[in-house]
Amino acid sequence: MKRHYTILVVDDEPSMREVLRLRLGQWGFEVAVAASASEAEALAAKASLDLVLCDVVLPDGSGLDLLPKLRGDSAPRPVIMITAHGSIDAAVEAVKRGARDFLTKPLDYTKLKAVLDDAVSEVEQRSSLKRLEETLAKGSGLGPLIGDSKPMLDLYELIDVLAGSDASALITGESGTGKELVAHAIHDRSRRASGPFVAVNAAAIPEGLMESELFGNEKGAFTGAVSARPGCFELANRGTLFLDEIAEMPAPLQPKFLRTLENGRVRRLGGATENAFDVRLLAATNRVPEEAVRDGLLRADLYYRLNVFTLVLPPLRERKEDVPLLVQHFVGLFNRKHGASAAGVRPDVLALLQAYPWPGNVRELRNVIERAVILARAGWIELSHLPPYVRRPDDAGEDLRLPAGLTLAEAEKVLILQTLKEADQNKAEAARRLGLDVKTIRNKLKQYGLDGR
Numbered sequence: 001m002k003r004h005y006t007i008l009v010v011d012d013e014p015s016m017r018e019v020l021r022l023r024l025g026q027w028g029f030e031v032a033v034a035a036s037a038s039e040a041e042a043l044a045a046k047a048s049l050d051l052v053l054c055d056v057v058l059p060d061g062s063g064l065d066l067l068p069k070l071r072g073d074s075a076p077r078p079v080i081m082i083t084a085h086g087s088i089d090a091a092v093e094a095v096k097r098g099a100r101d102f103l104t105k106p107l108d109y110t111k112l113k114a115v116l117d118d119a120v121s122e123v124e125q126r127s128s129l130k131r132l133e134e135t136l137a138k139g140s141g142l143g144p145l146i147g148d149s150k151p152m153l154d155l156y157e158l159i160d161v162l163a164g165s166d167a168s169a170l171i172t173g174e175s176g177t178g179k180e181l182v183a184h185a186i187h188d189r190s191r192r193a194s195g196p197f198v199a200v201n202a203a204a205i206p207e208g209l210m211e212s213e214l215f216g217n218e219k220g221a222f223t224g225a226v227s228a229r230p231g232c233f234e235l236a237n238r239g240t241l242f243l244d245e246i247a248e249m250p251a252p253l254q255p256k257f258l259r260t261l262e263n264g265r266v267r268r269l270g271g272a273t274e275n276a277f278d279v280r281l282l283a284a285t286n287r288v289p290e291e292a293v294r295d296g297l298l299r300a301d302l303y304y305r306l307n308v309f310t311l312v313l314p315p316l317r318e319r320k321e322d323v324p325l326l327v328q329h330f331v332g333l334f335n336r337k338h339g340a341s342a343a344g345v346r347p348d349v350l351a352l353l354q355a356y357p358w359p360g361n362v363r364e365l366r367n368v369i370e371r372a373v374i375l376a377r378a379g380w381i382e383l384s385h386l387p388p389y390v391r392r393p394d395d396a397g398e399d400l401r402l403p404a405g406l407t408l409a410e411a412e413k414v415l416i417l418q419t420l421k422e423a424d425q426n427k428a429e430a431a432r433r434l435g436l437d438v439k440t441i442r443n444k445l446k447q448y449g450l451d452g453r
C-alpha cells in the first residue's frame with residue numbers, strides 16, 4: 001500500500017470493533033470505528049474515508065439502508081458488508097445495492113485480507129484516475145496538445161515563440177506525432193488566429209491537379225477547369241497555409257511555389273493578373289528533411305526558406321510519461337463520441353501501453369483506445385480490450401533485427417514490409433497497426449518501386 005488508507009468499521013459489538021481495529025492496524029490501515037448507524041452516517045459524511053466494513057444488523061437500523069450513505073455519491077467508496085452466518089438473502093441484497101463484497105461471521109481473516117487488498121487496489125486506481133482527470137481539466141498541455149513531458153514542454157515554448165512571429169516553419173516528426181495539431185496550435189495563438197487555416201496535403205492531391213490547387217485557375221484554363229477557383233494562397237489570405245507532406249510536392253512545382261511565396265503575389269492558371277496575398281507558411285514532413293533534399297525530393301532553396309525554424313516532434317516512445325494522460329484524454333473523447341462510460345485503464349493495461357513502442361505514435365494510441373472504449377463500453381478497460389499485437393508485442397510476429405548503420409528510411413521500409421506481411425498484405429490493416437494513413441503506405445510502396453495501389 002502506497003499510503004495509509006482509512007477504513008471505517010461499523011459494528012455494535014465492542015469486542016469485534018477492538019479485534020478489527022488491531023488487525024486492520026497491523027495491515028497498515030488507519031481505522032475509524034462507529035457503534036451505530038447514526039455514528040457511521042456522521043463519519044461517512046467526511047470525505048477522508050477510503051473504505052468501509054459494516055455489519056448488517058445495527059442497533060438503530062439496518063446496514064443495508066445505510067449503504068448509499070456509506071458509499072457516498074461522487075466517487076463511490078467500496079463498502080464490504082458483514083452478515084450473520086447463513087443470511088444469504090441479506091448478502092445478495094447488499095451486493096445488489098452496491099456493496100463491493102460481503103463476508104459472513106465468524107470472520108475468516110485470510111478472506112478479509114484478500115477482499116480488502118482488492119478494494120484497496122480499486123481505491124488506488126480511482127485516485128490515480130482522479131489525478132489524471134484533474135490534470136487534464138486544469139490543462140495538461142497547450143491547446144489541443146496533451147502531454148507534460150519535458151520534450152513536450154520544450155515544444156510548447158517553441159510554439160509560443162513561433163506564434164509571436166510571422167516566420168515560416170518546418171514541422172518534422174514521425175507519422176502520428178501531431179504535426180498538424182502543432183500547426184493548428186501555432187495558428188490559433190498567432191495574430192492570424194481570426195484568419196483562415198488552410199491545410200493542403202501534397203501527398204493527397206493527384207499530381208495533375210496540384211498546380212491549380214496551389215495557384216488556382218481561371219475558367220477554361222485547362223480541360224476540366226469548368227469554373228474559376230482560387231488557389232491555396234488566396235484561400236489562406238490573412239491566415240496560415242499549412243502545407244503537409246511538402247516533400248511530396250512534385251519537384252518541378254517547387255520553384256514556382258517558392259517564387260510565389262516570396263513575391264506575395266499569385267497568378268491563377270490561365271489568369272492575366274496577379275493577386276496579392278498575405279500568408280504565413282507552415283510546412284510539415286515525416287521525412288528527415290536533409291535526406292529529402294539529398295534524395296532530390298525537396299529542393300534546397302525551398303528547404304532553406306522553410307528552415308528558418310524547425311520543430312522536431314518527439315516520437316511517443318521517447319515520452320512515455322505522457323501515455324497515461326493521453327490515454328485518459330482519449331477515453332474521455334471516445335466515451336463522448338460513442339456514448340460509452342469507460343472509466344479508464346487498469347494499471348496492468350497501462351503498464352503494457354507504456355511498454356509498447358508505438359510505431360504509429362499518438363495516432364496509433366488514439367486508435368487503440370477508441371477500439372478499447374467501444375469494446376469495454378463501461379467499467380475498466382481490460383487487457384482483452386487491447387488488440388493482440390499490443391497485448392503481446394513479443395509474439396506479434398518475428399522480431400525485426402535491423403543491422404546498425406541502416407538509415408531511418410531503410411528501417412522504415414523494413415518495418416512497413418514486415419507489417420504488411422504479418423497483415424497478409426492487407427494495406428488497410430497494416431496502416432492501422434502502424435498508425436499510418438493507407439495513402440501514406442501506398443505512397444511509400446510506390447517510392448520503393450513496389451505496387452502502391
Ligand SMILES: Nc1ncnc2c1ncn2[C@@H]1O[C@H](COP(=O)(O)OP(=O)(O)OP(=O)(O)O)[C@@H](O)[C@H]1O
Pocket residue numbers: 144145146147173174175176177178179180181182285286362363366436437
Ligand atoms: N500531443 C497530442 N495530444 C493529443 N492528441 C494528439 C497529440 N499528438 C497527436 N494527436 C492526435 O493524433 C492524431 C495524429 O496527429 P496529426 O495528424 O497531427 O499527426 P501528424 O504528425 O500530422 O501525422 P502524419 O505525418 O501521419 O500526417 C490526431 O488525431 C491528433 O489529434
Ligand SMILES: [Mg+2]
Pocket residue numbers: 179180244
Ligand atoms: Mg499530418
